[in-house]
Amino acid sequence: MADQRQHVQGTLSELGTPLARCTFVIVDLETTGSRPGEARITEIGAVKVCGGEILGEFSTLVDPGVAIPPSITLLTGITQAMVAEAPRIEAVLPGFLEFAALDRGTVLVAHNAPFDTGFLRAACGEHGYDWPAPTVVDTVTLARRLVTRDEVSNHKLGTLAGFFGVGAQPSHRALDDARATVGVLHGLFERLGSFGVDTIEEVRGLRATPTSAQRGKRHLADDVPESPGVYVFTDAKGDALYIGKSANMRKRVRSYFTAAETRGRIREMIPLVEGVTAIACGTGVEAEVRELRLIAERKPPYNRHSRNPERSVWLRLTREAFPRLSIVRAVRDDGAPVVGPFRSSREAELAREALHHALPLRQCTQRLSPKKTVPACVLAEIGKCGAPCEGHESPEDYARHGEAAREAMTGDPHRVVEALTERIAALSAELRYEEAALYRDRLAAFLRAAARSQRLSALAAIGHMVAARREETGWEICVVRHGRLAASGLMPLDSDPHAYVRALVATAETVPPGTGPTPRAHASEMECVLHWLDAPGVRLVELDHPWTCPSSGAERYRDLTDWDRASPSTTRR
Template sequence: MGLQLTLDAADRLDALLADSGGSPVHFREAAKVLVRAARVPDVVARRLVDEVVRADARLHWRSADEVGRPGAAPARLLEEAAFCVFDLETTGMRPGADRIVEIGAVRVVALEAAGSFERLVDPGVPIPPAVQRLTGLGDRAVRGRGPVGPSLDAFVRFAGDACLVAHNARFDVGFLDAALGRRHGRRSAAPVVDTVALARALLPARRGRFSLAALADRFDTTVTPCHRALPDAQATAELLLALLGLAQERGARTVDDLVRLCRPRARPAHDRRRLAEAAPRAPGTYVMRDANGRALYVGTAGDLRRRTQGYFRGGVQPRGVERALGAVDRLDYAEAGSAFEARLDEIRLILELRPSANRRGVRPERSAFLRLSGAVPRLSVSATGDLPPATDALPGLHLPDVRVGPLGRRADVERVAAALRLAYGLRSCRSARPVEGTCLQGRLGRCLAPCRGGAAAAAHDEAARAVWRVLVAGGTVPTERLRERRRRLVAGLRFEEAAALRDLEAALRRAGRTLA
């Protein structure tokens, strides 16, 4: 059984044990969850269950026939307990694909710091520029530091039997478990405390963000988080000690009490998680329907099973989606060949079904389109109702008029259009044929000024062809052009213009995920 299949199966068994209140379950019942069949031969059932149990530290054979969780350790009082507060810096956001770059940890015993741990790791792949800017860690800093395996083993020894603590623990523990799975075929069985969830539970009246930086400022920690593993772990440790005092005021006495405080409140949608079990691990669209078959919500995902399971396992969703989850009776799935194809299917379904929980569901015609048209090509934004059939030609380019969308709210699409015009030097004037000498944007170097004719007009036509390819074929969006222009503005101390350009760049990156 492959690693990913084993982890998925272990998650299903762990959910089964949670439903049983922690009581052991017979291996035949466990096998039914794994293979989703009414009857499984005992020999096959025992072999399947045993393979999953041996690969996951959360599971244990409680008897010859029953699977449960490992025997509970004696309750650890908060004032005596050991905590390993840790933070990871990584090459990206995906535990299964991206890699650990740095590990930092602080061990807290009896409410006092009792040691620290810090390791740099060579991920074996280039560190993306965005991560380098965020952390200050470049490829040269980690070259020759060795692979993650030995550092991971050293971290496990440092943590020992302590309760693991992290800020936004789902991210850090996800990477930790993925690395442990690749190295040892098992994941961590230690209890986990998430300081984000703990702060939300203990500070219900707080309005605003629960980021590490915001909470460190709120509790005036001596260490300032800076997106490096050890300083962030040290700040989180100080935050933990402050929250422990609040938790004790709420009646928490043991580590188990603390873990329970971190758990999200039970939601009615949790009981419907079986609806997501049949979802394929493939890109596509899904439709939530009520008992009468009415469409409540339409969505798209690169991994349909992971996305839909998240609705029933995770925290509270946006208000409209939460209402849909309260009424959902079935989920319909449709696989797609790519994420882009799935996005187009989603748009079509929203226009056709008009689901009430989608922001564009009730009035999809309010969503905006990008259009490239005109004798001297111009990129514009229009609503669906404003567009004539897109059959006009771009005369100078020998290309058809093109429109793409709907891409979202008009204000957002206007920012995307402005970013594309600036990145490629397309004209922004509204006249059908611009007149030479009237173009301020050309004088400022923001437009290629086709009104000048000759080489300038040819350069503008070539830029329009490049934009056409982005819109039609999903080419790479040119954020680097904007980034270079932003650097020049910063160097010239034109910070307000640089900030505005940064917002345009962000809008273009978001649109790039749709156009890709």
């Protein structure tokens, strides 16, 4: 539900792409100057390689449409006469883009890559081509990390080509320089082994040399299995420092001890690490759930997120003669309607304001009794409250407001939607866009939380569910009870499915029922399970209760929850 970009735990699809399987297009340009948009391209040279083998080459002169400065001719040897019959860049771009296949996962490589990518991007923009925004590797940046000044006097292409013994020497002509860059790239890749880097993702993350502590702790990954699961970094006392998950625990743990790990807090943690505990898991969803549970239980200091799920914020309709809306940190087992959890108290306050705008619920915090009256507040004077405090509304009359709030929170929120959209439209018509945006945010906060709690409640209502999803090596089977993952396993393709499911169900955790959206598991765990259940190909094997959300519930207003990411002009329309 969160719409803000956050730093979160890594996913299970984090193995990366091995360098040997990547296709690289090494490109070099010659130009009339150094500033894209002002200077023009005069030559393009490119070499496509994969696994150390050359797959093809691309080379062409380009008519820049402007005079080539004498200094450029002196440097490159490209004269005006040489480009007089050459094609213009608009005719060259389609062929180059097709050759490079940058929109199909090819990695773009260049020596001083910002220069070349800047000219290519500008040319694409000028002539109506979408720049594919490929993964880019800059051999200058990489060389500065891997080749010290004790070894070379500088990191120019010619210097590095000589250092690595590259046969093709640069000549300030595009194809020659691209060929030389290929040799330099392969020389740099050979050095990456000592850094524990062997995927393109790790290359892109290479920002500095590994610390001495990182190098000294690499052996801790030796006994970690190459299987899915959860890993726990521990200190000398055995206390958890950091908890993570991976589809290949050894590979992931090893990456913490390489230059690819650049997070400041993790580099700060490494000297404290004395051991790594690996917990193998049969399925990916089990690993995700175990990680969440362990973080919540052990609260490792170097995990930034998921450490305190018990501090979630909820909006609750109190159970009393004259109920009111209360922002709480825990959901009581008393059947009172709640929505959430929210990302912050501020979001919960916005949702409460949305309900208060649509319904005349009291906003005072004191406990009221039909037998004892107290003076009314200003809300009664302006018609925002029926003043049950002064006895103007009986418990029976006021109960209608409470029931309307319950329905909006757990069922159909149309009354809240209609009230706030009318207000937004009226304010927009008066050009009061900032006020309209505030009501927009209130409505979006309420609908997001209501949809979230309705989905969680639907899953929590199911006492027993067995679901399966086909994977390459077998079937992932999960047993879910009242929203809690009770058991999971990977069933081999040649197994008896009925026997496997019976055995898994028999050994699954017993989970008693409860009330509220999250009776037996934290919301983060339940949403992890929901994400798995929503994946394509999941099949429901056993179900003891219908799995449904209200057909007129908050999810049908999903488009309105995106309002808070829209510009003011969206509201004006």
